[in-house]
Amino acid sequence: MKSKITYCGRIIKYLLITLFLMSFLADKINAQQNITGEVSKTYQITLKDGSVFTGKIVSITDIEIIIQSATIGEVRLKKENIKTMAPISSIDEKKSGIWFANPNPSRYLLGSSAIPMEKHTGYYQNTWIFFNSFAYSFTNNFSVSGGFEIFSLLAKGDGPYAFYINPKVSFKVADNFYAGGSVLYANTIKTVDEFGGLGTLNIFCTYGNNNNNITGALGWGWADGEFSSKPLISISGMVRVSKRIALVSENWISPGIGSDGSYYGIFSYGIRFLGEKTAIDLAFVNNKEIAEGLAIGFPWLDFVINF
Numbered sequence: 001m002k003s004k005i006t007y008c009g010r011i012i013k014y015l016l017i018t019l020f021l022m023s024f025l026a027d028k029i030n031a032q033q034n035i036t037g038e039v040s041k042t043y044q045i046t047l048k049d050g051s052v053f054t055g056k057i058v059s060i061t062d063i064e065i066i067i068q069s070a071t072i073g074e075v076r077l078k079k080e081n082i083k084t085m086a087p088i089s090s091i092d093e094k095k096s097g098i099w100f101a102n103p104n105p106s107r108y109l110l111g112s113s114a115i116p117m118e119k120h121t122g123y124y125q126n127t128w129i130f131f132n133s134f135a136y137s138f139t140n141n142f143s144v145s146g147g148f149e150i151f152s153l154l155a156k157g158d159g160p161y162a163f164y165i166n167p168k169v170s171f172k173v174a175d176n177f178y179a180g181g182s183v184l185y186a187n188t189i190k191t192v193d194e195f196g197g198l199g200t201l202n203i204f205c206t207y208g209n210n211n212n213n214i215t216g217a218l219g220w221g222w223a224d225g226e227f228s229s230k231p232l233i234s235i236s237g238m239v240r241v242s243k244r245i246a247l248v249s250e251n252w253i254s255p256g257i258g259s260d261g262s263y264y265g266i267f268s269y270g271i272r273f274l275g276e277k278t279a280i281d282l283a284f285v286n287n288k289e290i291a292e293g294l295a296i297g298f299p300w301l302d303f304v305i306n307f
Contacts, residue, residue: 042088042098043067047081054088054098070097091209099243104279104304105210107135108236108250109268113215114178114206116170117143127302133164141171161189170204178206184219198223200232211240230255230263238272246272248281266290270300279304 044054045067053075055067065077065085092099106117107125117137125133125147133147148163163186170180181204187197204217214237221228233253240246251267270283281304286297 038087042093044086044088044098045077045082046084047077048083049081053077089210091211094243096243099211099240100274100276102210102240102246103274103277103306104272105213105238107304108215108238108248109270109281109283109300109302111204111215111217111234111236111250112145112168112182113213113236114170114180114204115208115210115213116141116172116178116180121306123304123306125302125304127300141169143168163187163189173205176208180204196224201227204234208237211238211246213238228255233263240274244274246274248272248283268297268300277306 039057039059042054042056044052045065046052053067053069055069055075058066058068058074060066062079064079065082067075067077069075088098089101092101104123106112106115107123117135119137119140122134122136122143125135127133130151131147131149133145135143135145137143144165144167146163146165148161152161164184166182166184168180168182170178173179182202183199184202185197185199199222200219201222202217202219204215206213206215208214214235217234217236218231219234220231232255234251235253236248236250238246238248247270249267249269251265253263253265256262256264264287266285266287268283268285270281273280273282281300281302283300284297285300286294290297
């Protein structure tokens with residue numbers, strides 16, 4: 001078993017290095033394309049005293065920025081008092097007003113989209129109290145998520161203490177089109193029946209934006225030193241229907257474990273409640289077998305806090 005773990009460790013090491021180098025190069029390219037402080041573009045400006053103003057930039061000088069607010073008219077802000085200035089995406093400019101940015105645009109329920117997280121941002125996610133995960137973006141194209149469960153700790157106190165790590169690289173290919181890849185590795189701290197860990201090698205692409213998107217993904221599982229011959233297929237999507245409400249769905253088509261290896265499906269549907277820095281998912285996971293015992297499906301509950 002030790003040789004299998006060592007072999008898996010080498011694979012993860014090489015893939016981590018490759019993914020980081022790819023994301024570093026993509027981040028450098030994207031950094032050259034970023035343009036900030038454009039006149040006639042809408043920004044959210046936070047002052048050092050905590051005040052927040054949103055409006056289109058009328059003019060910029062060495063001393064001040066003048067914006068046109070939809071609610072209070074023209075506002076002059078001294079640059080020395082500005083803490084942050086972030087552009088408002090056109091997708092968040094609505095007739096009813098400005099929406100805050102989607103606080104959880106890169107993740108569905110379990111899987112993620114190919115839309116990259118912004119550099120130096122992250123989140124904490126808790127699912128059903130017992131499962132905890134964190135994610136952090138080191139560049140505009142490279143992020144790492146990881147998590148652990150506390151159920152075994154509370155139940156018996158002696159493990160197995162399952163955990164996972166999931167490095168991801170993703171980048172913009174064209175307008176409203178993104179592509180990426182990731183590696184997921186899961187194991188237990190305490191050995192259980194010679195379990196040597198398992199993993200998946202994933203590729204995915206996303207069409208859409210932070211509010212409305214659809215993602216297709218393929219994942220090849222790894223266990224006992226071998227990759228699966230058939231991939232797991234997933235199709236996921238989200239639609240933001242209002243400032244504080246989004247609909248989310250994640251669906252899996254998995255190869256069977258039996259001799260024929262035939263595929264079977266699992267689908268999910270749910271509602272996401274949005275705050276400026278938080279998101280709460282109430283969803284249901286279902287298929288033919290689950291529906292026989294629970295018609296609406298198995299409930300899924302999680303919340304996300306951005307940092």
